[in-house]
Every structure is written in C-alpha cells, then in structure tokens.
Amino acid sequence: ERIDAAEVQVKKLGEAVKPFTEEATEQLAAEEAEAACEKLIPVSKEVQAKMTEARTFLAERQKENRGTTTFKEQLEKLQARMKAATDELGKHQKVAKEHEQKYAGKKLLIEANEALAGMEAELKKATDACAPLVEHAGEEFLVVTSVHTLGTIVRQHLKEKEMSEENFFKQASKGGPSIPQEAFVAWLEKLPEAIGKDE
Structure with missing residues (x-):
C-alpha cells in the first residue's frame, strides 16, 4: 500500500515535470512556467514524503523477515517496484530541481528588484530632506x-x-x-x- 502510494506520487511528479521537457519548455510562456513551478514544488515534497514512508516500510518488512523465506518472493517484488520508482523519481527530480532553482532564482530577483525600487524611493526622500544641508x-x-x-x-x-x-x-x-x-x-x-x- 505504501509502495503503491509512492508510485502514484512519482507518476504525479512525472506529470508535473511534463511541461519542462525539452520539447515543451521552448513553447512554455513565462506565466505558464511560473504556474507549473508553483504546482511542482508541493508535488515534489509530497513524493519525497511518500518515498521515505515506502523505504521505511520495506526496510521494516525485510528486518522482520530476515532468516525466513516465507515472504521472500513478495519482498523481492516490492524491492523491484521500489527500485523502479526510485529510478523514475531520479529522472523526474533532475528536471524538477533544475526548474525549481530557476523559479526560485527568478522569484528572488523580482523580490530584490522590488526592494531596490523601495530603497531608491527612500534614498530620494532622504536626499530631498538633506538638500538644505548639502546644497550651498x-x-x-x-x-x-x-x-x-x-x-x-x-x-x-x-x-x-x-x-x-x-x-x-x-x-x-x-x-x-x-x-x-x-x-x-x-x-x-x-x-x-x-x-x-x-x-
């Protein structure tokens, strides 16, 4: 069940990174890219949480069944599914991280420009207030x-x-x-x- 949930989240991440595949990225408008990044961040966090739960679950089952062959075949199947999900996650995360970083960088740049504009306005006020002291x-x-x-x-x-x-x-x-x-x-x-x- 936990591995199923992890696989579902990995697929959701795959859908979330689709707009950023090389073919689609060129056609993606700035606003669409921003919206896609905003959706991508929570999905990325959720998939990490589900993958951690699945790994923990699988490790506990392996520990419980150490030395027995009762569930060996089922555990091997679960391990194979987990490995496949991890491999797929790795591909999606590579794309996701690149675009998350670009999005975060653009957001920081916008915030810095807004702060700079505010500082320029404050500097003008201070300059105007000090003009009688500075001029002549x-x-x-x-x-x-x-x-x-x-x-x-x-x-x-x-x-x-x-x-x-x-x-x-x-x-x-x-x-x-x-x-x-x-x-x-x-x-x-x-x-x-x-x-x-x-x-």
Whole structure:
C-alpha cells in the first residue's frame, strides 16, 4: 500500500515535470512556467514524503523477515517496484530541481528588484530632506535655523521685559517706519549685550 502510494506520487511528479521537457519548455510562456513551478514544488515534497514512508516500510518488512523465506518472493517484488520508482523519481527530480532553482532564482530577483525600487524611493526622500544641508554648504539651513533662534530669543526677551513687539520695533528702528540694513546689522551686533545672551 505504501509502495503503491509512492508510485502514484512519482507518476504525479512525472506529470508535473511534463511541461519542462525539452520539447515543451521552448513553447512554455513565462506565466505558464511560473504556474507549473508553483504546482511542482508541493508535488515534489509530497513524493519525497511518500518515498521515505515506502523505504521505511520495506526496510521494516525485510528486518522482520530476515532468516525466513516465507515472504521472500513478495519482498523481492516490492524491492523491484521500489527500485523502479526510485529510478523514475531520479529522472523526474533532475528536471524538477533544475526548474525549481530557476523559479526560485527568478522569484528572488523580482523580490530584490522590488526592494531596490523601495530603497531608491527612500534614498530620494532622504536626499530631498538633506538638500538644505548639502546644497550651498548648508547656508540655507543655517540661515533658517539662525532666524528661528533669533526669533525665539527676541520673543523670550520681550516676555521677560514685558515689552510689546511694537515698542521693541520702535526701539530698534529708533522711532522710524523701517530699519535700514546697516542699522539692522548694527542693532543685531548689539542685541546679545542688550538682552544679556550671546547665542
């Protein structure tokens, strides 16, 4: 019974590898080959399991009947069937392994390409995020950071001195409607001393 099951599985494997015979392989489309490989893998595993069961069964029967001739003829027939099944399995496995490896290789290549595409997208995001630091030696980033720091310090100083923004601007512009660039630069240079911070 176990040998029968093994023989059935070997025949199933033979059917599963048929699409990969030399004549058929040339006509097999990529999608058909992939589908055939997906069917081939579980059949290949099942035939291995059944062959192992059959070998174990046959070895146990030989061990039980060692020294007796009662079942010698039946055991020899079973051994011959097992050898024939093993030989046929060897032929099918050669074809199956070759195509399983190609299928696994193609699958890995597809997965690697997908991962690479994802990494390229992440690299673009990182490059875009770092652009203010990298381009023009980070000047744009430093200016933005400096302006932010200056704004934070001035607001903190106004809060501590309980001064409005309007009064602060009047003081900095010396009462004028705007501050000329030279006056603003001079005011910035004196600011750390005026607010008691040198940041």
